[in-house]
Amino acid sequence: MFAVTGDLFEPRERAKYQGYSAMIFAVSSIAGPLIGGFLTDHASWRWVFYINLPLGVLATVTTVLFLRLPKPEGKPRVDYAGIVLLGAAVTCFTLVTSWAGTRYAWGSPVVLGLAAGAVVLFAVWVLVERTAAEPVIPLRLFRDRSFAVACVVAAVGGATGFGLAVYLPMFFQVVGGVGATESGLLLLPMMIGLLVASMGAGRYIERTGRYHRLPAASMGVSVVGVALLATMDTGTGLLTAGCFMAVLGFGAGLSQQVVMLIAQNAASRRDMGAASSGVFATRMLGTAGGMAVFGSIVASRFAEEVGRRVPDGQVPAFGDAVRPEVLDVLPQPVRDGVAEAFSAAFSELFVAALPLLVVGLVVAFLLPQVPLAARER
Incomplete structure (x- = not known):
């Protein structure tokens, strides 16, 4: 999608349309889980998948009938070795982030083996890409400071924005005592902040051509948002929490689409797709890594806190504490202790995210102001 936007529009105009993409993302992020929950409650969980079939057909037909792109020059040479190696490396990394601290301990042979496999596969992939005729992601892109900064900011934004957002509904369910559907709706302020910032950044770039700050x-606004979220406890009202999340969403939105524009502006026309996918991939890897690390922090800190606040023999495991059917049957003193333990664990989670954002802020100041090209090279 991002590469298509790069082909269709000049850089200044592209920023505006990427803002529209952010709007669609924000709406779908809210509507998707709500519709899925409704279908699961009133029909069947299978309809969560069935409903995507007509939507997919509609998207395919629309693309075939209306999308017109410039024809590529020559026949592309597919980098099969690079695709396989990168896919295998990302798979190992994803399994590490999914299993470490949950299904397996961080020091278990499975997690260590997968981590070692990811490192080795990434290293071999780099060696293969150096000699590939048309590499999946040309390594020359990383020698461009703008592209490298865009990747770092995208990874940090993914980890601290989307990585933290995954755990916020848990906070509202356990600490605030709201239901699963309501906790999803409580993410609305964050999505609105992201939407407003993305649209505003796109309009600003379209008018001025400036983007490097x-x-x-x-990163700076996100630091403020995460610091505010770190102050939440069992007495924090939903309105106050919503304002804090709106600040974090606004910070994430300021770079959500801008990093893509920066990468595309740094790349030649032949590398447009690779640059777009490279930034998107680093954002997803940052999100996956952030979810794993932050999840481990919450689980370990919760185990410490709940042991001090709940009597022996009544201490629930972290996985049970986030299940409504378990919370509903706990005695009120035990439930209060679980809520306080969760609150303390989440405060540490947000504090742990601050150094990562500071690194992203420092790196972001290294971004040069490269004029947006009138036409792609």
């Missing part, structure tokens, strides 16, 4: 502003 937006990633730094994104």
Whole structure:
């Protein structure tokens, strides 16, 4: 999608349309889980998948009938070795982030083996890409400071924005005592903040052609948002929490689409797709890594806190504490202790995210102001 936007529009105009993409993302992020929950409650969980079939057909037909792109020159040479190696490396990394601290301990042979496999596969992939005729992600892109900064900011934004957002509904369910559907709706302020910032950044770039301070502003505002979230406890009202999340969403939105524009502006036309996918991939890897690390922090800190606040023999495991059917049957003193333990664990989670954002802020200041090209090279 991002590469298509790069082909269709000039850089200044592209920023505006990437803002529209952010709007669609924000709406779908809210509507998707709500519709899925409704279908699961009133029909069947299978309809969560069935409903995507007509939507997919509609998207395919629309693309075939209306999308017109420039024809590529020559026949592309597919980098099969690079695709396989990168896919295998990302798979190992994803399994590490999914299993470490949950299914297996961080020091278990399975997790260590997968981590070692990811490192080795990434190293071999780099060696293969150096000699590939048309590599999946040309390594020359990383020698461009703009592209490298965009990747770092995208990874940090993914970890601290989307990585933290995954755990916020848990906070509202356990600490605030709201239901699963309501906790999803409580993410609305964050999505609105992200939407407003993305649209505003796109309009600003379209008018001025300037963008190089937006990633730094994104990291700075996100620092404020995460610091505010770190102050939440069992007495924090939903309105106050919503305001804090709106600040974090606004910070994430300032760089959500801008990093893609920066990467595309740094790449030649032949590398447009690779640059777009490279930034998107680093954001997803940052999100996966952030979810794993932050999840481990919450689980370990919760185990410490709940042991001090709940009597022996009544201490629930972290996985049970986030299940409504378990919370509903706990005695009120035990439930209060679980809520306080969760609150303390989440405060540490947000504090742990601050150094990562500071690194992103420092790196963002290294971004040069490269004029947006009138036409792609």
